[in-house]
Amino acid sequence: MLRVERLRKRYDSGGRRDDAGHLAVDGVSFQVPDGKMYTLLGPSGCGKTTTLRCVAGLETPSDGTISLGGSVLYDAADDINVAPNRRQLGMVFQSYAIWPHMTVAQNVSYPLRIGGRAQRVPKAQVRERVEAALAAVHLEGYEDRRATALSGGQQQRLALARALIARPRMLLLDEPLSNLDAKLRESMRLELKRLQRESGITSLYVTHDQVEALAMSNVVAVMKDGQIVQEGSPVEIYKSPVNAFVADFIGSANLLDGTVRSTQAGDCCVVEVGGGLLYAQPSPASPELRSGQEVLIAMRPECITIEGRDDAQPPAADTPGWLEGIVRNRAFLGESVEHEVEIAGSVVRTRGMDIQPRGIGEHVWLRVRGEDSRIVPTG
Amino acid sequence: MGVISSRWGRIAGILIAAVVLPPVLVVVLSGFNAQMLGAGFTFTVDAWQAVFSNTRSLSAIITSFLLTVRVPIGLAIAFAFAWALIRLDIPCKRTIEYGLWFAFFVPTLPLMLGWILLLDGNYGIIATAAPFLDLEIYSFTGILWVHLTASTIPVIVIFLRPALQHLDVGLEEAALLHGATRWQVWRTVTLPLVAPAVATAFLAGMIKGLEVFEIEQILGLPAGIQVFSTRIFALLAWDPPIYGEAMALSTIFLALMILAAVVYVRFAARRGETPTIGLKGRVAQLPPRDALAWLFFAAIAFYFLIGLLLPLAMVVMGSFSRLFGFFDLANPLTLSHWADVLRAEAFSRAIRTSVFVGLGVAGIGTVVYGLLGWAMCRAPSRSRSWWLVGVLVWIPWAVPGILLGVAYLMIFLNAPFVRHYHGTIVPMIVVLLVMTMPLAVAMLQSAAGQIPREFEEAGLMAGASRLATLRTVTLPLMAPMMVSVFLFALMQTLRDISATVLLATPSTRTLPLLMFSYASGGRLEAASVVGVIIAVTALIITVAVLKMARRLGFET
Numbered sequence: 001m002l003r004v005e006r007l008r009k010r011y012d013s014g015g016r017r018d019d020a021g022h023l024a025v026d027g028v029s030f031q032v033p034d035g036k037m038y039t040l041l042g043p044s045g046c047g048k049t050t051t052l053r054c055v056a057g058l059e060t061p062s063d064g065t066i067s068l069g070g071s072v073l074y075d076a077a078d079d080i081n082v083a084p085n086r087r088q089l090g091m092v093f094q095s096y097a098i099w100p101h102m103t104v105a106q107n108v109s110y111p112l113r114i115g116g117r118a119q120r121v122p123k124a125q126v127r128e129r130v131e132a133a134l135a136a137v138h139l140e141g142y143e144d145r146r147a148t149a150l151s152g153g154q155q156q157r158l159a160l161a162r163a164l165i166a167r168p169r170m171l172l173l174d175e176p177l178s179n180l181d182a183k184l185r186e187s188m189r190l191e192l193k194r195l196q197r198e199s200g201i202t203s204l205y206v207t208h209d210q211v212e213a214l215a216m217s218n219v220v221a222v223m224k225d226g227q228i229v230q231e232g233s234p235v236e237i238y239k240s241p242v243n244a245f246v247a248d249f250i251g252s253a254n255l256l257d258g259t260v261r262s263t264q265a266g267d268c269c270v271v272e273v274g275g276g277l278l279y280a281q282p283s284p285a286s287p288e289l290r291s292g293q294e295v296l297i298a299m300r301p302e303c304i305t306i307e308g309r310d311d312a313q314p315p316a317a318d319t320p321g322w323l324e325g326i327v328r329n330r331a332f333l334g335e336s337v338e339h340e341v342e343i344a345g346s347v348v349r350t351r352g353m354d355i356q357p358r359g360i361g362e363h364v365w366l367r368v369r370g371e372d373s374r375i376v377p378t379g
Numbered sequence: 380m381g382v383i384s385s386r387w388g389r390i391a392g393i394l395i396a397a398v399v400l401p402p403v404l405v406v407v408l409s410g411f412n413a414q415m416l417g418a419g420f421t422f423t424v425d426a427w428q429a430v431f432s433n434t435r436s437l438s439a440i441i442t443s444f445l446l447t448v449r450v451p452i453g454l455a456i457a458f459a460f461a462w463a464l465i466r467l468d469i470p471c472k473r474t475i476e477y478g479l480w481f482a483f484f485v486p487t488l489p490l491m492l493g494w495i496l497l498l499d500g501n502y503g504i505i506a507t508a509a510p511f512l513d514l515e516i517y518s519f520t521g522i523l524w525v526h527l528t529a530s531t532i533p534v535i536v537i538f539l540r541p542a543l544q545h546l547d548v549g550l551e552e553a554a555l556l557h558g559a560t561r562w563q564v565w566r567t568v569t570l571p572l573v574a575p576a577v578a579t580a581f582l583a584g585m586i587k588g589l590e591v592f593e594i595e596q597i598l599g600l601p602a603g604i605q606v607f608s609t610r611i612f613a614l615l616a617w618d619p620p621i622y623g624e625a626m627a628l629s630t631i632f633l634a635l636m637i638l639a640a641v642v643y644v645r646f647a648a649r650r651g652e653t654p655t656i657g658l659k660g661r662v663a664q665l666p667p668r669d670a671l672a673w674l675f676f677a678a679i680a681f682y683f684l685i686g687l688l689l690p691l692a693m694v695v696m697g698s699f700s701r702l703f704g705f706f707d708l709a710n711p712l713t714l715s716h717w718a719d720v721l722r723a724e725a726f727s728r729a730i731r732t733s734v735f736v737g738l739g740v741a742g743i744g745t746v747v748y749g750l751l752g753w754a755m756c757r758a759p760s761r762s763r764s765w766w767l768v769g770v771l772v773w774i775p776w777a778v779p780g781i782l783l784g785v786a787y788l789m790i791f792l793n794a795p796f797v798r799h800y801h802g803t804i805v806p807m808i809v810v811l812l813v814m815t816m817p818l819a820v821a822m823l824q825s826a827a828g829q830i831p832r833e834f835e836e837a838g839l840m841a842g843a844s845r846l847a848t849l850r851t852v853t854l855p856l857m858a859p860m861m862v863s864v865f866l867f868a869l870m871q872t873l874r875d876i877s878a879t880v881l882l883a884t885p886s887t888r889t890l891p892l893l894m895f896s897y898a899s900g901g902r903l904e905a906a907s908v909v910g911v912i913i914a915v916t917a918l919i920i921t922v923a924v925l926k927m928a929r930r931l932g933f934e935t
């Protein structure tokens with residue numbers, strides 16, 4: 001179990017008086033249970049990498065504690081800071097950091113050949129373990145290749161093999177897939193998840209790609225400005241964002257301003273937005289709602305269905321769940337079609353699989369079910 | 380770990396300041412001191428009055444500046460060459476490249492000997508064959524000519540080329556597509572883009588051009604031409620040496636150099652900001668080989684032939700001639716000078732000294748500057764102490780060799796503790812280390828900069844200690860550049876005269892100093908023998924460095 005508590009990291013300003021430095025991580029606490037994959041998700045500059053590097057020991061935190069399986073790695077109060085090479089962690093870097101002056105086998109076997117005498121492994125065993133490690137990532141037979149002669153995907157797998165070969169206590173991954181092309185990224189995502197599950201290694205994963213985070217993690221933590229704003233299972237994060245930032249960041253939701261019209265305890269309430277009335281679910285984190293309160297409603301594009309004006313059931317103008325609008329833009333994305341529909345001045349995006357593209361300028365109805373639109377606290 | 384801490388920056392700063400600042404302080408203070416360094420301080424302005432009371436010292440500085448007129452001339456020619464080499468499909472590019480680097484590395488003194496052999500009024504081949512041309516090597520134009528052909532042109536080509544090479548042609552194409560004519564594109568896009576690089580090269584050329592010594596000493600003396608460095612040399616050759624005036628004069632010169640260096644740094648910094656000249660730029664497609672390419676090829680070949688091969692051939696011939704310049708003797712050719720030189724005690728001592736000094740400078744320099752360059756790369760970008768280290772490292776670049784030599788001479792003559800080392804090779808190693816510092820550190824810093832920090836962090840994460848990471852990851856990746864720096868420092872030992880001439884005793888002369896003393900003593904044949912040996916060494920080192928550069932991937 002990795003435990004991170006009240007972690008803070010302020011980047012040094014180099015002794016300049018006019019500059020207090022930059023607070024990259026601002027009191028982050030979380031736990032990664034054994035064998036689980038925990039993901040830090042957030043936009044660029046939110047402090048994910050810094051958090052990960054503090055765990056790795058490559059960056060010295062300004063405050064807080066980090067412990068792994070009962071042993072303290074860092075403790076500001078007790079002035080403990082274990083050197084990165086003594087933490088027994090495996091790490092996959094965004095750029096892979098495959099050493100160009102070594103062969104594939106030399107790269108993989110490095111963690112077994114280097115380090116304190118106690119860590120070192122007998123020569124005969126090294127061979128075996130290199131073979132096993134390369135086989136696990138489907139790189140058997142590449143032992144004597146120069147590492148630079150590998151493709152991006154192969155280098156990625158080599159980096160993974162190198163990170164795992166010494167059987168580290170934990171695996172750290174910083175955007176390991178971001179340098180791969182779309183197709184490769186998808187297959188590596190599955191591969192990575194398989195390896196993690198099979199080896200049962202506790203992992204801390206950093207990414208800014210919400211799809212990756214949702215697809216791979218047991219727990220996702222969404223970060224903003226050096227703080228964790230929401231933590232939960234991928235489904236929880238996706239379904240019940242605690243605020244507009246999370247809603248917007250995960251799957252680029254539509255956000256509409258509205259006013260609460262009626263409330264039913266613990267259940268759906270009716271909210272008036274520009275183009276009509278909607279049923280919406282209050283978020284678990286939001287306080288009690290009152291009639292007349294200004295709120296923000298989040299709707300995922302794929303949960304909105306588009307109906308033609310003259311389709312079967314033209315709803316009564318004030319039936320909740322229906323919004324009237326005009327198609328302003330559309331895009332064919334291969335597996336789905338996106339529309340941008342203007343509703344009383346704001347634009348709502350929809351994404352669907354099986355519908356005919358609507359004509360631009362066409363008047364349409366949007367249908368949003370109560371369980372798919374969620375009231376989120378503003379801010 | 381991650382980065383090198385500011386504490387290491389302070390330590391490095393203090394160590395570098397300890398070798399870089401004393402020469403400057405010694406020069407400035409000694410100008411105002413009536414006593415010798417170390418004996419005490421009595422304030423006086425006598426030395427300064429001496430400088431201003433006669434015209435010789437001041438006019439020497441003016442002459443130094445007048446002689447830099449070669450820089451704009453050289454720049455114009457070098458720019459044309461560099462441009463043609465990049466944008467035209469010139470034949471034999473590889474050979475031209477080797478030639479340029481050879482010209483860059485080979486010391487000027489052997490080439491100058493060649494020119495004396497060609498143009499000396501009494502026995503020069505050209506001078507005697509065509510007296511009506513009235514060519515005189517011992518003159519202002521003679522000095523200009525030797526500098527221009529032997530160093531100014533090749534050095535500027537080498538410095539300009541990378542900047543021109545990385546010019547993104549997309550920027551020019553964009554202007555073409557908007558309807559500009561080729562000439563308009565050149566005037567409105569290309570020229571403004573390359574201007575900072577050209578200005579930087581110009582200033583660097585001026586600064587380096589002001590500090591030359593040996594050509595002026597040998598060619599200027601008979602003609603009564605004195606420049607700053609030879610004036611200092613003359614003042615110190617008096618018995619007793621006139622230290623005060625030499626130091627006051629040096630202070631003036633130092634102030635001018637530092638002014639120029641500040642302007643230079645400003646320009647260089649501005650150039651760094653020009654986003655268009657970066658590694659990402661798309662390099663121009665070469666047009667088919669046309670008449671223009673052949674024309675430039677002819678011009679460049681002509682330059683190599685006249686500027687380099689001709690004087691070199693003369694030196695070789697001179698080393699085998701019975702009497703320098705007199706080829707119409709009954710037996711004009713002889714091996715006796717080679718035999719004399721090779722047998723001389725002075726020569727074997729010079730070889731020994733050169734090897735010890737060269738290996739000392741190259742060995743210490745490579746290790747120390749390798750660590751320094753690496754640390755400067757890994758230092759926190761906003762650390763003040765590391766910023767200061769970066770400034771200190773460049774100071775020797777603006778200090779002329781002769782001035783460094785004088786300052787260290789005074790230190791090693793008078794300062795406690797180190798006084799003990801005067802007359803050994805230690806002062807020479809120190810002064811050469813200081814002299815090579817700016818370029819060596821810059822080269823190694825750029826090599827370290829090409830190693831992603833993650834490579835080292837991956838080593839740490841794999842369980843290797845910091846030192847083990849440095850040894851197994853950083854060192855192998857920096858090795859080719861370290862070898863280049865090693866050879867560069869070795870070459871510096873084999874070419875330097877100005878910094879070491881005052882520090883060497885007759886028993887601790889390096890090869891270039893031996894050549895210089897033969898040449899100043901009128902033994903031109905013996906000087907030629909040593910010159911040939913140095914030139915051949917330079918050739919070998921050039922090839923080795925280029926091979927290294929290829930391995931580094933700096934395919935130029």
Ligand SMILES: Nc1ncnc2c1ncn2[C@@H]1O[C@H](COP(=O)(O)OP(=O)(O)OP(=O)(O)O)[C@@H](O)[C@H]1O
Pocket residue numbers: 011012022023024042043044045046047048049050051208
């Ligand atoms: N060495 C450093 N010195 C000073 N500031 C830094 C340093 N490294 C990062 N920062 C700053 O700290 C903040 C967090 O950086 P961090 O690299 O952790 O972000 P990130 O979430 O990983 O972003 P990305 O997705 O772009 O990688 C940023 O504002 C960044 O500018």
Ligand SMILES: [Mg+2]
Pocket residue numbers: 048049050
């Ligand atoms: Mg990051």
